[in-house]
Amino acid sequence: xxxxxxxxxxxxxxxxxxxxxxxxxxxxxxxxxxxxxxxxxxxxxxxxxxxxxxxxxxxxxxxxxxxxxxxxxxxxxxxxxxxxxxxxxxxxxxxxxxxxxxxxxxxxxxxxxxxxxxxxxxxxxxxxx
Numbered sequence: 001x002x003x004x005x006x007x008x009x010x011x012x013x014x015x016x017x018x019x020x021x022x023x024x025x026x027x028x029x030x031x032x033x034x035x036x037x038x039x040x041x042x043x044x045x046x047x048x049x050x051x052x053x054x055x056x057x058x059x060x061x062x063x064x065x066x067x068x069x070x071x072x073x074x075x076x077x078x079x080x081x082x083x084x085x086x087x088x089x090x091x092x093x094x095x096x097x098x099x100x101x102x103x104x105x106x107x108x109x110x111x112x113x114x115x116x117x118x119x120x121x122x123x124x125x126x127x128x129x
Contacts, residue, residue, distance in 0.1 A: 027055035037071050037087055037094065038063035044098030045075075045105075053106050075105050082108045 029046045033039050042061045049055065057077060064072040070091070075083035083105050087097065 026057060028058045029055075030058070030060040032060055033063040033071075033073070035063065035065045035071055037089070037091060038065065038073060040094050041071075041073055041087060041098045041101075044095045045102050048099045048102035049106065052102070057109055059105070073101075075101065077105070077109055077112065082112075 029042075029049065031039070031042045031046075033042050038061075041063075045061060049059075060076040062074045062076065064074075066072065069086055070088040072084065072086055074081055083101055085097070085101065087094065091097065
C-alpha cells in the first residue's frame with residue numbers, strides 16, 4: 001500500500017509540473033474577417049495552409065472592408081504583420097489569391113523561425129530585444 005501511495009504522489013507531481021513553450025496549443029488560424037470576400041479568402045487560405053504544411057504556429061486573418069477599395073486583408077504571425085493585400089470588390093480569382101497568400105505566409109514563417117534560431121541572444125533575452 002505504501003508503494004502505491006508513492007507512485008500516485010510521483011505521478012501527480014510530474015503532472016503538475018509547470019508548462020513550457022512546447023505545451024502551447026498550436027495550429028489555430030483565427031478568422032477576424034467581416035465581409036463575404038474576407039470569409040471566402042479565409043476559407044481558401046486556411047484550406048491551403050492545412051493541406052501543405054504542418055500547423056505548428058498560430059495565425060490571425062484580419063479584414064478591414066472598404067466600399068471604395070474592396071477589403072484590406074492582413075495576416076499576423078506572433079502579433080507581427082506578415083501579409084497585407086487589398087482584395088477588390090469584384091474578385092473572381094479569390095481562391096488563387098488565397099493560395100498564393102498561404103504559400104507566401106508559410107515561407108515568411110519559415111524565414112522568421114530560422115532568423116530566431118540564428119539570433120545572437122547572449123546578452124539579452126529574446127523578449128528584451
